[in-house]
Amino acid sequence: MPELVVVDVFCGPGHTAGNRLAVIIGGDTDPAARQQRAAELGYSETVFIDDVQRGVVDIYTPSIRLPFAGHPLVGVSWLLRARFGACDVIHSGAGAVPTWPDGEFSWVSGRPEWVTGRTTHQYASPADIDALPGPPAGTGFLYTWAWMDEAAGAVRARAFPRRGDAIVEDEATGAAALQLTAELGRSLTVHQGVGSEIRTQLQPDGTIAVGGRVTLVEEPSASS
Numbered sequence: 631m632p633e634l635v636v637v638d639v640f641c642g643p644g645h646t647a648g649n650r651l652a653v654i655i656g657g658d659t660d661p662a663a664r665q666q667r668a669a670e671l672g673y674s675e676t677v678f679i680d681d682v683q684r685g686v687v688d689i690y691t692p693s694i695r696l697p698f699a700g701h702p703l704v705g706v707s708w709l710l711r712a713r714f715g716a717c718d719v720i721h722s723g724a725g726a727v728p729t730w731p732d733g734e735f736s737w738v739s740g741r742p743e744w745v746t747g748r749t750t751h752q753y754a755s756p757a758d759i760d761a762l763p764g765p766p767a768g769t770g771f772l773y774t775w776a777w778m779d780e781a782a783g784a785v786r787a788r789a790f791p792r793r794g795d796a797i798v799e800d801e802a803t804g805a806a807a808l809q810l811t812a813e814l815g816r817s818l819t820v821h822q823g824v825g826s827e828i829r830t831q832l833q834p835d836g837t838i839a840v841g842g843r844v845t846l847v848e849e850p851s852a853s854s
Contacts, residue, residue, distance in 0.1 A: 647824050651673060682710060
C-alpha cells in the first residue's frame with residue numbers, strides 16, 4: 631500500500647508557518663491518476679516518491695505536473711533523510727538535484743533554466759506586498775517582492791500561481807525564490823506568505839541552493 635506523509639516546508643523560526651506538502655511513497659504510477667490525487671488532496675504541491683533509495687520523484691500541483699519545484703524537493707530531502715538516514719541526490723523530471731542538511735535547514739540546488747513560466751515583479755515596499763488583497767489581474771505565475779533590507783539580502787514576497795485551480799496564493803515557493811536569486815545575482819533570505827522563510831545561496835558551479843526548515847505534520851498512513 632502507498633503511504634501518505636504530510637510535512638510543512640520553509641517554516642519560519644521555531645518551525646512555524648511553512649507550506650504544506652503531501653508526500654506519497656509508492657502507489658499508482660499513472661500520471662493521470664497522480665494528477666487526480668494531487669487535485670483531491672488540494673495542497674499547493676504533491677510529490678510521489680517512486681524509489682526511496684535513489685530518490686526518484688514525480689511532482690504535481692492540483693492542475694499541472696512539474697519537472698522541478700523547490701518546496702517539494704526540500705521536503706522530500708528532509709523526509710528521506712529522516713526516515714532512511716541518507717539522501718544526497720534527488721532525481722526529478724528536470725535532472726539530478728543535489729541535497730544536503732545544514733543544521734536545522736535542508737538544502738537542494740537547481741539550475742535557473744529549470745525554472746520556467748514565472749514572472750517576478752518588484753514593489754516599492756513590504757507594506758505594498760502585504761496590502762495586496764489577492765492576485766493581481768492577469769494569468770501566469772506571479773512572484774511579487776520588495777526589499778526589507780537590501781544590504782542584508784532580506785526580501786518580502788508573496789506568490790500567486792494564477793493557474794485557475796484552487797491554489798490562489800502559494801505560501802512558500804522555492805523555485806520562484808531561486809529565479810529571483812538568479813535575477814538579482816545574490817543570495818537571499820525570503821520572508822514569504824504568513825510567516826515562511828526561504829534561504830538561497832549562489833553556488834560556484836552556477837547552480838542556486840534553496841533551503842528551509844521542514845516539520846512533520848502527519849505520520850504515514852494508507853493512501854489510495
